[in-house]
Amino acid sequence: MYRxxxxxxxxxxxxxxxxxxxxxGSTSGIGLGxxxxxxxxxxxVILNSFTNSRDDHExxxxxxxxxxxxxxxxxxxxxxxxxxxNLIDKAGKCDILVNNxxxxxxxxxxxxxTERWDAIIAINLNSAFHTTAAALPLMRNxxxxxxxxxxxxHGLTGSPYKSAYxxxxxxxxxxxxxxxxxTAEEPITANAICPGxxxxxxxxxxxxxxxxxxxxxxxxxxxxxxLTRQPSxxxxxxxxxxxxxxxxxxxxxxxxxxxxxxxxxxxxAL
Ligand code: NAD
Numbered sequence: 001m002y003r004x005x006x007x008x009x010x011x012x013x014x015x016x017x018x019x020x021x022x023x024x025g026s027t028s029g030i031g032l033g034x035x036x037x038x039x040x041x042x043x044x045v046i047l048n049s050f051t052n053s054r055d056d057h058e059x060x061x062x063x064x065x066x067x068x069x070x071x072x073x074x075x076x077x078x079x080x081x082x083x084x085x086n087l088i089d090k091a092g093k094c095d096i097l098v099n100n101x102x103x104x105x106x107x108x109x110x111x112x113x114t115e116r117w118d119a120i121i122a123i124n125l126n127s128a129f130h131t132t133a134a135a136l137p138l139m140r141n142x143x144x145x146x147x148x149x150x151x152x153x154h155g156l157t158g159s160p161y162k163s164a165y166x167x168x169x170x171x172x173x174x175x176x177x178x179x180x181x182x183t184a185e186e187p188i189t190a191n192a193i194c195p196g197x198x199x200x201x202x203x204x205x206x207x208x209x210x211x212x213x214x215x216x217x218x219x220x221x222x223x224x225x226x227l228t229r230q231p232s233x234x235x236x237x238x239x240x241x242x243x244x245x246x247x248x249x250x251x252x253x254x255x256x257x258x259x260x261x262x263x264x265x266x267x268x269a270l
Contacts, residue, residue, distance in 0.1 A: 015250045017042035019144075020093040022135070024048050024078055024127060025101025027056050029200035030150060033238020034098055034245050035071075039063045041246055044070040046091045048101070050077035079122040084130035094135040095142055096249055099128035099172070100150040106161045117164045124168035125175070132179055136188070145188035146249050149176050150241070153196045153229075153264040169194075173260055180258030189257035191248050196264030197227060199235035232265025 021038045025031045027049040035045045047060045052075035064071035076087035078101040088094055102124045105116040128149055139145025154162060155169035172192060179190035197203065203226070210221045223233045240263055247253055248261075262268050 016096065016246065018044070019095040019249070020044045020046065020091065021096035021098065022046040022048070022088065022091050022094045022131070023098040023100055024076075024084075024087070024131060025123075026098075027051070027059055027073075029202060030195070030198055030238050030241055031098070031100040032059065034100065034150075034242045035063065036067075037239065037242025037246055038096065038249075039067040039069045039071060042067075042069060043096065045072075046087075046094075047071065047073045048076055048078075048087055049073075050075060050079075050083075078127035079119055081126065081130045084127045085134045088131055088134035088138065092138075093142070094138045095144060096146045096148070096245075097131060097135045097139075098148045098150065098245060099131060101127060102150065102152075102168075104162070104165050108161055109163050112163055120164035121168050121171075124165065125171040128172055128175055132175075132190075136179075136183070139188050140186065143187060145183070145186075147176070147179055147188070147190035148245050148248055149173075149190070149192040151176070151192040151194045151260065153194055153262065153267045155192060155194050156260065156262070156268045159229075176260070177258045184257065187254075189248065189253065191253075191256060191258070192260045193241060193244055193248075194260050194262045194264060194268070195236045195241055196230045196262075196267045197235050198241065198263075199237060203235070227265075229270070230265040230267050231270065234265055236263040236265065 021043045023031050023035045026035045026047045035047055039045050056073045060071040060073040074087055074090050076083040132147055149172050151172050152169045154166045155173040158166050176190050176192040207221050227233045
């Protein structure tokens with residue numbers, strides 16, 4: 001008797017084994033979580049950030065050792081068009097492209113620094129145009145490809161004080177649709193994942209300060225400060241997002257293209 005869970009994982013594994021995945025912004029948080037799930041399923045992974053530190057290379061080495069795949073770190077600044085294209089050129093192969101790198105800045109429209117607006121649009125949106133344009137010929141050569149863009153609930157809805165982020169995330173949802181239409185008759189798909197709040201180290205680090213500032217418990221901070229717009233009052237996890245990428249890479253998702261998948265605990269149902 002097989003267990004359903006194992007059977008499903010087996011089906012998903014088969015589809016990415018030996019494929020090469022490039023994940024932008026993947027030395028921490030969601031990007032690293034996606035890289036881990038892909039490596040666990042047998043994909044060779046290319047990690048990226050712009051820092052080029054010893055730690056960055058060690059993260060790749062430890063993934064290679066843990067999952068017995070090839071894992072490489074390539075430094076490239078996703079705010080620079082030439083770096084975006086060089087990342088794909090240096091990778092040499094790109095069956096799965098996950099556009100994940102992203103930054104945030106919170107300020108009212110009239111106070112929003114032009115430099116922050118430009119950086120957010122460059123990293124959160126423009127980089128995906130450049131990497132995708134460079135990766136599509138490689139996918140066409142190998143006869144299969146998956147583009148997965150990490151958008152956000154903010155790709156589908158707005159929030160005050162996040163003008164650049166909301167604009168970039170809506171933009172990447174639009175870009176996803178165009179990539180899907182331009183590849184519709186090929187064995188290539190393009191989709192966007194729209195997480196609500198995800199418990200990344202960045203978010204985790206904010207909890208103790210808020211607990212201390214308001215004299216709240218950890219649970220209160222999470223449920224009544226951080227997750228007020230997420231009806232489930234639960235974070236999405238990086239493993240769940242990685243698992244969604246695996247689903248999009250599986251043959252079950254061959255006809256899923258040009259769409260968004262929300263992991264937001266009901267945020268966009270409100
Ligand atoms: P994070 O800060 O933990 O990770 C961001 C990654 O991007 C890091 O590896 C960082 O080095 C890299 N990066 C930043 N600037 C870069 C640049 N110029 N060039 C190359 N790499 C760069 O953030 P995260 O929370 O894991 O977010 C990852 C993605 O998920 C982002 O696109 C973010 O908008 C999106 N997202 C996050 C959440 C959340 O709650 N954490 C929710 C929805 C969407």
